[in-house]
Amino acid sequence: MWNILYNKSIMQKKYFITTYGCQLNVHESEKLAGIMQELNYVMADKLEDANVIIFNTCAIRGGAEERAIGNISALKKFKQQNKNKIIAVCGCMTQQKSIADDMYKKFPFIDIIFGTNNIHLLKDFLERKNNQKRILEYSEDFNLDGEKCPIHRTSENNAWVNIMQGCNNFCSYCIVPYVRGRERSRPKDEILEEIKQIIKENKYEKITLLGQNVNSYGKDTLETNFAQLLQEICNLKDDFKLTFMTSNPKDLSSDIIEVIAKNDKILKEIHLPVQSGSNAILRKMNRKYTTEKYLSIINEIKIKIPNVRLTTDIIVGFPSETEEDFQMTCELIKAVQFDGVFAFMYSKRPGTPAAEMPEQIDLKTKKTRVNQVLKIAKEIKQAKKMKDNK
Ligand code: SF4
DSSP: OHHHHHHHHHHSOEEEEEEOSSHHHHHHHHHHHHHHHHTTOEEOSSGGGOSEEEEEEOOSSHHHHHHHHHHHHTTHHHHHHOTTOEEEEEESSTTSHHHHHHHHHHOTTOOEEOOSTTGGGHHHHHHHHTTSSOEEOOOOOOOSGGGGSOOOOOOSSEEEEEOEEOOSOOOTTOOHHHHHOSOEEOOHHHHHHHHHHHHHHTOOSEEEEEOTTGGGTTTTTOSOOHHHHHHHHHTSSSOOEEEEEOOOGGGOOHHHHHHHHHOTTBOSEEEOOOBOSOHHHHHHTTOOOOHHHHHHHHHHHHHHSTTOEEEEEEEESOTTOOHHHHHHHHHHHHHHTOSEEEEEEOOOOTTSGGGGOSSOOOHHHHHHHHHHHHHHHHHHHHHHHHHHHO
16 A cells, blocks of 8 residues: 555656746746646655756846856756756746747756747647657747636735736836737736636635736726726625736826725735936836826825835936935935835846946945945834834
8 A cells, every 4th residue: 555655656747836036927837837737747845856847037137047047057967867857947038039049058958948928838848848859939929828827826825816918118127028028908807707716716815916017907908997907806795805016107097096095905005116216217217207296196195095005116226327316216215105115226138228328337336225225215114113103
């Protein structure tokens, strides 16, 4: 009896997924897991125990790429130990043809390389792998096919729901529009159906709507818009909490703020990346709003949603950022009194306009500035805590 169970556990095919980057990638890994589960694989506890190892990569900053490359190189020994192991790499890094080709040449032990557009073809890739040495599948066909994948949800209490893919904003430092394509909104009914399924499972307290720029949901289809979608989800009878990410200030309209304010289901938390407090830098970033516009939106939010929790993203060390520009960023953070600040040093992304800009800032200055932003954010948090404890 025991050796039957023992043999069964040995024979059980296993997969392991390593995910880099944002919540969208975390959710895409849930889809990759969904496909593997449908192929009767189970998740391995450790990478080395897996028959299929998948790396879902991120290209948003150089650091994420370097880490992935370092860990991918380390996979060579597992392939040498067992040539039947299958190693696959996908995501935003390999959605860039030059990087995919380069990786194919440099790492002959990688069996399958694909991007962000064709994750739904993982089953085909694995089948083809049986009679094909290696697979390099690059696609520029930005679609919504990935939304049809089975989902193996891995988060305890939160269910991720994609509402759209891609971004039309082309902020000058950002690689996303090049690796995720133009904005494509999922049909509203499909989203509502997925949410009804999640509610039926009754496992998740919170549902998080995902998109690179959720506020412009529906602009490509003109079927609906983000405020209407939020309201329709809130009209569902069941008990759950709703939140969303990520917003772009240029598209956060009053009707969205009002829907958040009047619906208890929607968590009173808004992540609104400002990136810089200097209009000169915002222009060079192609962010399409001014600090005055941003502050007026913040003001409207604080009036209509008094207990709102506000967080933001800040990039320091953008090309040509002067000490004066940087001080404007610090002043804006103090003026808004954010509850949380995610601060990043500008990272040159090949293929983006900012990478070609003059007056690139040195690493030492970037480090000084990012630490100063984190210090200010920490002081704000501590002061708020003191006030709350009074
Ligand atoms: S809004 Fe800008 S920063 Fe955000 S994903 Fe789109 S291009 Fe990138």
